[in-house]
Structure formats: C-alpha cells, structure tokens
Amino acid sequence: MIAHFLVAQQSTQERLNNQSDSQLWDSALPPGHPTQHLFADREAHHRFSDLVRSAFGEPIALNRYEQQIRLQVGDPGMEDEVPPISRELREAYQRLPQLNQQGDGFRSFVNLLLHTLARPKPVIVIDEPEAFLHPPQARLLGRYLAELPPSPCQVFVATHSADFVSGILEATDKPVALVRISRSVSGPRARVLEPEDVAQILRTPALRYSNIISGLFHDGVVLGESEGDCQFYAATFDTLAKGRPNSNLVFLPTGGKAKLADTARRLRQCGIPVAVVADLDFLNDRALIKRALNALGGDFTAIESDLKTLEDTVNSTVTVTSAPEIKKEINRILGDPRNGEVLTTGQRKDITALLKSSGAWSQIKKAGLPALGSGEPYAAVLRLLDYFAGIGVFLVPVGELEGWVRQVPASNKSGWLTKVFEDGHHLRPSPELGDFRAKVNTYLASSR
Structure with a gap:
C-alpha cells in the first residue's frame, strides 16, 4: 500500500x-x-x-x-x-x-x-x-x-539507447550512476560506473562528445586510432566472419594513440570487453607505453628488457635515410626557385612526407616486423606483441593499417581506404589479417 x-x-x-x-x-x-x-x-x-x-x-x-x-x-x-x-x-x-x-x-x-x-x-x-x-x-x-x-x-x-545516455551525460548538476547489465550462460551480471567516474567522463570532452558511449550496448568494443582504421577493421572482420553469428562488436575511433588506453579503461569500468588496435610505432614512445600499462593493468618491468632490445636495434641497425640523401631529395622537390618564391602546397606536402619517412620507425611502419631482421631483436618484439595482446592491446604486425593491403599505394593516406573499398580488397583479407582478427575475437570472448 x-x-x-x-x-x-x-x-x-x-x-x-x-x-x-x-x-x-x-x-x-x-x-x-x-x-x-x-x-x-x-x-x-x-x-x-x-x-x-x-x-x-x-x-x-x-x-x-x-x-x-x-x-x-x-x-x-x-x-x-x-x-x-x-x-x-x-x-x-x-x-x-x-x-x-x-x-x-x-x-x-x-x-x-x-x-x-x-x-x-x-x-x-x-x-x-x-x-x-x-x-x-x-x-x-x-x-x-x-x-x-x-x-x-x-x-x-x-534503456537501450546510446542517444538517451548521451543526453544524460550532458547534464552536469546531478550525480548519475551507470549500471551495465550483461547476460552470459551463468546468468545476468551488473557492473556499476559510480557517479565520480561518470563525472570524469563529463570532464573529458573526447569521451563526452563522442560515440564512445555506444559501446555500452555491444558485446565488445574495438578501439582504433582513427575513423579510417575502424572502417577498415569493421569491414574486414565482417568478411572474415563468413556468415557466422554476429559477434555484436562496435569499432570506435579515439582520435590518436594517446587516448586509446584511457578510453579502454573507462569502458572496462562499465564491464565492457574492450580491445585496442594500434600501429607498431606504439612501441616508439615509452611515456605512452607506461600510461597504457598503468591504465590497463600491465607491468612495465615485465617488458622493459625486451623494449630496450627493440630500442637498441632500431637505433643501431634499421636503415635510415642519410642527411645528404635528404638534402638531395629536397633540392629535387624545390627545383630552381626564383627569389621571393614561396613553397607550393604540393612542395610542403612532399617535404613533410620525406622527413617523416626518413626515420627508423618510419621504415618499421612501412615494412612491419621484417624490418627488424631475425634473431633476438625479432624474438623480443614478438614477446612484446604477446604481452600487450594479453592486456587487450593488439599491435599491427605489418607495421601500420596500410600494410594489410600493400597492393594499394599508401602515399596518399586519405585516398588509400577509398581505393581499398573500391577495388574490393576488404573482401579478400590476407591470412595474416585473419590470424590477427582471431586473436582480437578470442580476447574479447574471454573478457565477457
């Protein structure tokens, strides 16, 4: 009553x-x-x-x-x-x-x-x-x-609406708790995102004003560096599923490597299985690595030795473009400029691309693991990839997104994905990409 x-x-x-x-x-x-x-x-x-x-x-x-x-x-x-x-x-x-x-x-x-x-x-x-x-x-x-x-x-x-939840997150003067209920063979489970954690999301514009919150309503989330990365992996993962039941994954961009780990941590607080996919040069930034390990439950001391082996190898053996070669190429790009003539947009673009490609890590991104040769350096990198996969961070073994489809020139990155889709390359993923997808799916399934 x-x-x-x-x-x-x-x-x-x-x-x-x-x-x-x-x-x-x-x-x-x-x-x-x-x-x-x-x-x-x-x-x-x-x-x-x-x-x-x-x-x-x-x-x-x-x-x-x-x-x-x-x-x-x-x-x-x-x-x-x-x-x-x-x-x-x-x-x-x-x-x-x-x-x-x-x-x-x-x-x-x-x-x-x-x-x-x-x-x-x-x-x-x-x-x-x-x-x-x-x-x-x-x-x-x-x-x-x-x-x-x-x-x-x-x-x-x-609710089952990401739009409704996004509206809730726009409100700032009332405490809000989010409870995610998931189902498994053992029965329903509930995970709570406490008001103070929701408040942290509200203070993070990249999360508050993004589609990240839609991950609440899927069985798993794959975070990528960019929108293009997510489109490619979503398309190829669908192809590799070969008509099997939909795994109910959503692919969401974070706008760069720096936000991957923290976004994954916040989604995991809600009980959402999350995998991160990043280019191999993720390993080129110790500060980024330490933040990721801290956010996702890793231990830097467990990888420090292998990381040093990689760094020493990159600094000593990976072929880089010499300064005279860079100068020669820049002169070729400039041609014979007249006094007062400014760089054209195309020249600036070509010089920027040249400088980016001259470093050791640029070579590794282009070639992938083979750029490291064989022996202990190669084995050290494989151990690093395995360790990060264990905490849900999957580093691209072919170096970068474009390495999955080398038939399409990667010089124009903005047009690379368009060409891949136009030519149907996403419908013919390589066995190596199939293995990569299997590892991601296995991790997400074990996290539910």
Missing part, C-alpha cells in the same frame, strides 16, 4: 495511456495530480510547455474550462479569462488537438516529463524512455530527466 505513494512506474504502456487529463479538485486542498499542479502553478506550466516546445516545436496549452483539466497541443492565441469565458476563447481551445490524441512518441515524451517534473513521487522507475522517439528527442529527454527532477526524487531508467 505504501509503495503506491512512494514509487511511480512508467512502463511503455503506461506512458501511452491518458495520464495527462485530470479531474477538477477542491482548490482548498493541495493538487493530487501533475496536471492539477500545472493548473495551480502557471509558472510551472510555462516551464513545462517550453520544454516540450524545445523537443517538438509546439507548446502545451492547459485547458481550464472543461469538466476535466486537459492538456492540448499548440497556443490558443488568446489570454486566459475568468469564467464564464468568451465564445472566442472556447473556440480557440476547441481548435487545438488534444494531447491524448497525438502520436506515441509525443504522448510518451510529454507524459514522462509531466510525471517526472510536476510533483513527482520520491522514486520513479522508467522502462525504455527512448521508445517511439527519434534520436534527437531521446537525447533531449535524457538530459531533461537527469537535470530537472526536483530533490529528493530519484530516477531509475532501463
């Missing part, structure tokens, strides 16, 4: 019922229905109407002149009057459509706002608030429900 007064259940069906119309009541008593509260508080009604207008472009009018208090869509275009009202005002309200005759999305949105913001019960339980809504409205509803319910109201929401 008491629960009825403390907890409001907002299921999908409940929201489609007529929850907005209310009986007139004795004004000497406090309002007992959310619509009665809007009737008694014109400011509350105006705020409520403005929220709906932001979502659908239409205000909500409150008809005070029928046997029931009724919410209607639109603006009567006239000021309210003290009864008995004029024929013109009555006809103005009669022309406005009733809320309970609107589409499912409109009714669901308005009823949720009504029962959450206008004298809500202490606890509100909402099932799939995104139902019937377009993504922008689901996102806006998430922000409203996180920002606006008055204290001490607490809202529990079950």
Whole structure:
C-alpha cells in the first residue's frame, strides 16, 4: 500500500495511456495530480510547455474550462479569462488537438516529463524512455530527466539507447550512476560506473562528445586510432566472419594513440570487453607505453628488457635515410626557385612526407616486423606483441593499417581506404589479417 505513494512506474504502456487529463479538485486542498499542479502553478506550466516546445516545436496549452483539466497541443492565441469565458476563447481551445490524441512518441515524451517534473513521487522507475522517439528527442529527454527532477526524487531508467545516455551525460548538476547489465550462460551480471567516474567522463570532452558511449550496448568494443582504421577493421572482420553469428562488436575511433588506453579503461569500468588496435610505432614512445600499462593493468618491468632490445636495434641497425640523401631529395622537390618564391602546397606536402619517412620507425611502419631482421631483436618484439595482446592491446604486425593491403599505394593516406573499398580488397583479407582478427575475437570472448 505504501509503495503506491512512494514509487511511480512508467512502463511503455503506461506512458501511452491518458495520464495527462485530470479531474477538477477542491482548490482548498493541495493538487493530487501533475496536471492539477500545472493548473495551480502557471509558472510551472510555462516551464513545462517550453520544454516540450524545445523537443517538438509546439507548446502545451492547459485547458481550464472543461469538466476535466486537459492538456492540448499548440497556443490558443488568446489570454486566459475568468469564467464564464468568451465564445472566442472556447473556440480557440476547441481548435487545438488534444494531447491524448497525438502520436506515441509525443504522448510518451510529454507524459514522462509531466510525471517526472510536476510533483513527482520520491522514486520513479522508467522502462525504455527512448521508445517511439527519434534520436534527437531521446537525447533531449535524457538530459531533461537527469537535470530537472526536483530533490529528493530519484530516477531509475532501463534503456537501450546510446542517444538517451548521451543526453544524460550532458547534464552536469546531478550525480548519475551507470549500471551495465550483461547476460552470459551463468546468468545476468551488473557492473556499476559510480557517479565520480561518470563525472570524469563529463570532464573529458573526447569521451563526452563522442560515440564512445555506444559501446555500452555491444558485446565488445574495438578501439582504433582513427575513423579510417575502424572502417577498415569493421569491414574486414565482417568478411572474415563468413556468415557466422554476429559477434555484436562496435569499432570506435579515439582520435590518436594517446587516448586509446584511457578510453579502454573507462569502458572496462562499465564491464565492457574492450580491445585496442594500434600501429607498431606504439612501441616508439615509452611515456605512452607506461600510461597504457598503468591504465590497463600491465607491468612495465615485465617488458622493459625486451623494449630496450627493440630500442637498441632500431637505433643501431634499421636503415635510415642519410642527411645528404635528404638534402638531395629536397633540392629535387624545390627545383630552381626564383627569389621571393614561396613553397607550393604540393612542395610542403612532399617535404613533410620525406622527413617523416626518413626515420627508423618510419621504415618499421612501412615494412612491419621484417624490418627488424631475425634473431633476438625479432624474438623480443614478438614477446612484446604477446604481452600487450594479453592486456587487450593488439599491435599491427605489418607495421601500420596500410600494410594489410600493400597492393594499394599508401602515399596518399586519405585516398588509400577509398581505393581499398573500391577495388574490393576488404573482401579478400590476407591470412595474416585473419590470424590477427582471431586473436582480437578470442580476447574479447574471454573478457565477457
């Protein structure tokens, strides 16, 4: 009996019922229905109407002149009057459509706002608030429900919408906890991202304003350095699946190596299996390596010896372009410039590419593991790759993304992926790429 007064259940069906119309009541008593509260508080009604207008472009009018208090869509275009009202005002309200005759999305949105913001019960339980809504409205509803319910109201929401969750993350003045529920043969499991961890996401623009949060609704996430990387791996992994059941993976870019490990850590806090894919020059930055190991539970001392072997080999044996050769090539690019002549865009681009390709690591990125020769240096790198794979970081053995399809020239990186897709190379992945995918999938499956 008491629960009825403390907890409001907002299921999908409940929201489609007529929850907005209310009986007139004795004004000497406090309002007992959310619509009665809007009737008694014109400011509350105006705020409520403005929220709906932001979502659908239409205000909500409150008809005070029928046997029931009724919410209607639109603006009567006239000021309210003290009864008995004029024929013109009555006809103005009669022309406005009733809320309970609107589409499912409109009714669901308005009823949720009504029962959450206008004298809500202490606890509100909402099932799939995104139902019937377009993504922008689901996102806006998430922000409203996180920002606006008055204290001490607490809202529990079950959702499958990344847009709705993104809207929640846009709210900054209320503590929010995220609970991810996953299913396995042993039964459902729940992982909680506490409010302080959610607050850290809010303070990280690259996470807050990205599609990373969609990983909550997949069985696994593969993080890549760029959008192009993710498109290539998503396409080739699908090809290699050969019609087998979808593994429900999502491939998400982080905008560079520096953000890979921290993004993976935050997603893993939610119980999401995460694998990271990075080019081989990930091993060219000790600071980056240490941050990644710290974020993902690795131990730098376990790899320090092998890393030093790699560094010594790169510094002493990998062929680099000599300074005279670089000078000669730059002179060729410049040609015979006249006094005052500035570099063309093409010349700047060619010189930049030349300087980038002259270092030892550029050679390793181009050739992959074979650039290291054989013997102990090669064995040390294989151990490094195995170690990082054990914590979910998969380094590309062919050096870089473009190394998977060497038939397509990598000089124009922006056009490389387009050419790969146009020529159908993603439909014919190499056995080496198949092995790489298998390792990623095995790791993700073991993390569930």
